[in-house]
Amino acid sequence: MSAFDNMLVRNKEFAAHVSSEGTPMPSLPESLPYVKSLIITCADMRVDPAHVLGVDLGEAVVMRNIGGRITPGLIEQIGMLGRIGQVAGETPGGGGEFHIVILQHTDCGITRLAGDSALLANYFQIPETELEAKTVLDPRSAIAMDVAALRAITALPASWIISGVNYDVTTGLAEVVVPPAPLRTA
Template identity: 50%
Template sequence: MDTITVLTERNDDFAEHRFPSGLTLMPALKTLIIGCVDPRVDPAHVLGVALGDAAIIRNVGGRVTPATVAELVMLRKVTQAGGGDMGTGWDLVVLHHTQCGITRLGGEPAMLSAYFGVGEQELPAKRIDDPRAAVAVDVEALRSSPSLAGGFLVSGLVYDVATGRTEVVVPPALLRETAGVG
């Protein structure tokens, strides 16, 4: 059987037996998670997030890049258009993990500097080789972004792919006292 057949059959089963009707655009937990595309680290599975609980952005390394910040700003506009306002009272979780593939790209400084929107000389500050340090760097990148709403509670977790456990590296704290322009 080809992949599309397998996936559409699984979707048929989902629609028939597990589809929760009545979900809204606003996540039930008022949570947004930034995580990695690594198939071992799906936030819905490792954090027990049910359909409709949280919005999830996934990219290489689960990193906060200029594109991630732009996406957060856009998502806030979407929630405002839907009658809500992503920000105050919401949790913003940065989820990194051990054995991440991005750590294998140290020999690709041009690619990484383009991804992060920084010069190659600034790459060491991104801490690509250390998920605990990287999650702290990314939380700080969120805090320093004036375009984000200040009312988020932001935190940073690292998931260990060998044990299945998460570690709180950056405890939840207010992104900033004042609301951003986003």
């Protein structure tokens, strides 16, 4: 049996125990108050928020990219999520606490691209001369930088909570690098 066949078998087991019938489409919290978190993380298969943080189905919107980094493309996707809620006619101001978690990790593949400045500059959509500031070799600094980048987006509600976590793929432990705090002081 192939890996894909195994996935389909596991899907049938999953479907027998879980139903998302009636669960609204995910969006940003001002349009859907039941979504309580947005987790931005790496595409690395070792860093699955369902396992690393115990996130249940429907509990968070999970956005993944190489390095779990804040890029212009990711910011555009966040904006599109907000627009989905608007088009669906959901009422803004969904209420309750909303938490953005930046989840990066040790031994990230993006560090292996540090010598390919043209590729990384294109990924971050910046000149190669500014690439060093992205700290691709240091996940803790990258987390702090990415939290700061989201805090600078004034279109995001100041009351949203943001934190940054570094997951150690060797020990399985998550270290809080940026403690939870509002995006901005009102």
